[in-house]
Amino acid sequence: MSTENMPSRPGWFAAFRNWISIAGGVIMLAALFSFLLLFAMDLMAHFSNPYLGLLTYLLSPAVGAFGLILAVAGAALERRREPTAGLVTAVKIDFTSRKDRKILGIFILSALAFIMLSAIGSYQTYHVTESVEFCGETCHTVMKPENVAYHNGSHARVACVECHIGAGTTWFVKSKLSGSYQLYAVLVNKYSRPIPTPVKNLRPAQGTCEQCHWPSKFVGNLDRTFYYFLNDASNTPYSVRLLLKVGGADPTHGPVGGIHWHMSVANKIEYFASDESRQKIPYVRMTDAQGVVTEFRAGKFTNTVSQANLRRMDCIDCHNRPAHRFATPVDAVNLALEIGKIDRGLPWIKTNAVWALAQPYTNTDQALAAINRTLAGRYPGDARIEGTIAAVDDIYTNNFFPEMNTDWRAHPGNLGHKDWPGCFRCHDGEHKTADGKRIIKANDCATCHIILAQGTGAQLLDLSATGKKFIHPGDEIPDGYLCSDCHNGGP
Ligand code: HEC
Ligand code: HEC
Ligand code: HEC
Ligand code: HEC
Ligand code: HEC
Ligand code: HEC
Structure with a gap:
């Protein structure tokens, strides 16, 4: 009646007592340890990066899963053994035996060493993924254009992750997911050429640009000279010296007004773009400090626009190529x-x-x-x-x-208005309220800048404090034309 003394299949728990399962267990432990370490680093990191997510949430669990499979496979093998064979391969440790104690000691030491090494390994890998070299050079051909332009730009000493991920934990998961997808796309050669802009999941500027730049700082006027040479046999030089009214956005630091007025904390400017690249803006909405809403519509655009389709204007709507400018x-x-x-x-x-x-x-x-x-x-x-x-x-x-397929044609610049619509996406004179009030028009040149001097040689020394009328080097600009209707940066 009693089967107690009969040899039987080992129970599931006992079945794990074999070397294969124990090795699986050690691997799982190492994976867990690396995961916890990476996770802690990710939470503490000032700027996190997407590839850290790859290690934390993909690689560590994958190694852990491998350990688990190994452990279960070991146990299953153990249970499939003939019951009469008993627990032959099962690990039995006899603490009275010197030999067993020695084996156990070596085992524990090597398991600890393995766990430590995997933790160090994952920490090192993390540092590699955070570097500019990794972001810019690992996927060499894919990121080459952005990487080269970045090294030529004014942000060459700012790490990629500081703009592309930024601080804080909310963008953490988002960037993890997109980083993993990007890696997958590169591995299976599915990425698009050029890499499309705008970067949809780019973090709002408060979390990136504004970590270094004071949005409210009063910039005042900027004096910039643009150099041109005409398309004639003698390559006639022609320069335009502009005084750009950049202004400021916070009354505690100077008068609010000028170009940076859009960033004033008191106003909110939102817009709807009807194309992927945000080049066509038929609807603009302004909310002032008192909460008064003004809607501007272009031409025949009468649709109602839902809040979800609106984008709040920030630095990147003008400075969209701060680090990767492909010159025309x-x-x-x-x-x-x-x-x-x-x-x-x-x-x-x-x-x-x-x-x-x-x-x-x-x-x-x-x-x-x-x-x-x-x-x-x-x-x-x-x-x-x-x-x-x-x-x-x-x-x-x-x-x-x-x-x-990357050059100036792939990535429009929005800062000015000569080769792309830029400011004139809204300031084209077409956008107006129901009662006919317009956003400052394209031909109100002096609202944004005055021309201090223009021409060549001695003409450039003749400065005007009130601004000169623009003398277009080509023919007179016909009425109703925007600069970008004729100019496109190319021949
Ligand atoms: C000063 C901030 C900043 C830094 C630093 C920076 N980027 Fe960018 N990056 C941007 C902005 C802004 C965009 C365009 C976003 C838009 O138009 O929506 C962009 C776009 C991109 C794009 C999309 C394709 C394109 O050209 O528009 C890639 C790829 C890219 N960056 C890679 C990198 C890499 C690699 C580095 C480091 C070598 C880096 N970025 C450093 C701000 C930055
Ligand atoms: C980690 C710090 C950091 C971040 C983040 C950063 N910048 Fe900068 N930015 C700098 C530094 C440093 C300079 C160079 C200043 C100098 O050399 O005078 C600079 C220069 C600039 C300039 C003037 C030079 C030029 O190219 O016209 C602009 C405009 C600018 N940044 C815009 C941005 C925008 C937009 C973003 C967000 C996409 C951004 N920055 C993010 C540090 C940063
Ligand atoms: C409405 C468009 C617009 C917006 C929005 C905007 N800027 Fe600017 N910004 C300009 C223009 C135009 C200039 C001067 C043009 C030039 O550099 O040639 C400028 C100049 C600058 C400069 C250069 C100052 C210098 O001394 O060289 C910095 C830095 C800057 N902006 C940062 C920012 C930051 C940060 C934000 C977001 C908080 C922002 N801007 C939002 C249009 C804009
Ligand atoms: C809504 C503001 C705004 C209006 C209106 C405006 N501009 Fe500009 N303009 C700018 C900004 C901003 C830049 C600087 C772009 C940069 O820093 O690259 C600029 C640049 C220029 C340049 C140098 C262009 C280049 O990229 O080589 C010329 C020339 C110019 N403007 C002429 C004019 C004339 C003429 C008018 C009137 C018919 C006018 N602008 C109206 C904002 C404006
Ligand atoms: C998304 C639409 C949009 C874009 C793009 C845009 N603006 Fe504006 N801008 C507005 C609106 C709306 C106003 C406020 C209405 C008004 O005063 O006519 C405004 C007002 C201004 C003012 C007057 C600020 C004041 O002191 O009252 C200046 C100057 C200006 N913009 C310059 C620029 C320049 C330069 C660019 C390009 C670098 C630009 N804007 C791009 C929508 C835009
Ligand atoms: C109807 C077409 C047309 C429009 C609109 C137009 N341009 Fe031009 N532009 C020309 C032609 C043609 C030339 C002469 C080409 C040459 O000899 O280099 C020229 C030359 C120039 C040049 C010197 C050449 C160079 O290197 O770019 C500048 C600067 C310029 N235009 C600025 C502007 C600005 C700013 C606007 C808008 C306010 C504008 N243009 C609008 C057709 C146009």
Whole structure:
């Protein structure tokens, strides 16, 4: 009747007492330990990063799961054994035996060493993923355009994660998820070329830009000179010196007004963009300190817009290329001519260089070969072309990335209004309230800046404190045209 003394299959619990299961257990422990360490680091980190999430929430659990599978597999093997065979392979430790004690000691020491090493390993991996090198260079071709532009920009000493993730825990999970997806997309070669902008899950500027820049700081007026060269045989220079009324956004630091007025804490400006790249804005809503709402609509746009489709304007709606500016060929060639890298003595060089840069090419090597051939062919026997070719090649490698279809055409800049609508997305004179009040119009040039001087040579020394009327170097600008209807940064 009694089966107590009969050999039987081991119970599930006992079945785990085999070496395979114990090894699985140690792996699980190591994974748990690494997970806790990474998790704690992630919570404490001032700026977290998406790849840390990959380690914490994907890799550690995966290793843990592997340990679990190993442990269960060991136990299952143990239970499938002939009952009569008993617990032959089961671990039995006889504490009175010296040999067993020694084996146990070695086992515990190596298990501890393994756990420590995996923790150190995951900590090191975390540091690698946080570095600019990792973000910018690991996915070499994918991120190359942004990485090169970043190193040329004014934020070259700001780590990628400080703008792309920012501080705090709310964006934690969001960035984890998108970081994991990005890695997956790169692994299976599913990413789009160019990488699309705007970056939808970019954290609002309060959490990034405003950690370093004082949004309310009174900037005052900025004096900027823009250098141009015309498309004629003598590459005629023409400069415009602007005084930009950047102003400020907080009355405790100076008068509120000017361009940074949009960021005033007292106002809220929200808008609806009808396209993915936020270039078409048919609806703008302004809420002032008293809570009075003013709606501006463009042209025939009469739809009601739900709150969910509105975006609150912040720094990135104007400064959308603070770290990755892909210069237009016109801007880049103008600058190179101004500083003498391109020789202005070469007839038509402005036109030719811009044209050569803007042609469609399949890869950088082919592009450079074609550019060099074109330019050398246009100026045969002219020794000055050599340095100029080097300068044009330099412009190309820093601003054009045919492998990723990335150059100025892929990423509109919103700061001004010459080559893209920029400010004129709202300030085009088309946006008005039901009773006809308009947002400051494009031709109210002096609201945003005055022209201190323009032209060339001595003309640039003749400054006007009240501002000059813009003399357009082309023909007179026809009524109703925006600059970007004709200018696009290319030939
Ligand atoms: C000063 C802040 C800042 C820093 C630092 C920064 N970025 Fe960006 N990045 C941005 C902004 C702003 C955008 C564009 C967002 C938009 O238009 O919605 C962007 C866009 C991107 C895009 C999308 C494609 C594109 O060109 O618009 C990629 C990829 C990118 N950044 C990678 C990086 C990498 C890699 C680094 C570090 C080498 C880095 N970023 C550093 C602010 C920054
Ligand atoms: C970690 C700090 C940090 C963060 C975050 C940061 N910046 Fe900056 N920013 C700087 C530094 C440093 C400079 C360079 C100042 C100098 O050299 O005078 C700078 C310069 C600038 C300039 C002036 C130079 C130029 O390129 O025109 C602008 C505009 C600017 N930042 C906008 C932004 C915007 C927009 C963001 C958010 C997307 C941002 N910054 C995020 C530190 C930061
Ligand atoms: C309505 C568009 C707009 C918004 C919104 C905006 N800016 Fe600006 N900002 C400008 C313009 C235009 C300039 C001057 C243009 C230039 O640099 O050539 C400027 C200049 C700056 C400068 C350079 C000051 C200097 O001394 O060189 C910094 C820094 C800056 N902005 C930071 C910010 C930050 C941070 C935010 C968000 C809190 C912000 N801006 C929001 C349009 C804007
Ligand atoms: C809503 C404000 C606003 C209005 C209105 C405006 N501008 Fe501008 N303009 C700007 C800003 C901001 C920049 C600076 C862009 C930058 O820093 O790159 C600029 C830049 C320029 C430049 C240099 C462009 C470049 O990128 O090379 C010229 C020239 C210019 N404006 C002329 C005019 C003229 C002429 C008018 C009137 C017909 C006008 N602007 C109206 C805001 C404005
Ligand atoms: C999303 C729409 C939008 C964009 C984009 C935009 N603005 Fe504005 N801006 C407004 C609205 C709305 C007002 C307030 C209405 C008014 O005063 O006409 C305003 C007001 C202003 C004012 C007057 C501020 C004051 O002192 O009262 C200036 C200057 C200005 N904008 C410059 C710019 C410049 C420069 C840019 C581009 C860099 C720009 N804006 C881009 C919507 C926009
Ligand atoms: C109807 C088309 C048209 C419009 C609109 C227009 N431009 Fe032009 N622009 C031209 C032409 C054509 C030239 C002459 C090209 C040349 O000789 O370089 C030119 C030349 C220029 C140049 C010097 C060349 C260079 O390197 O870019 C500047 C600066 C300029 N325009 C600014 C503006 C600004 C700012 C606006 C808006 C306020 C504007 N343009 C509107 C057609 C236009």
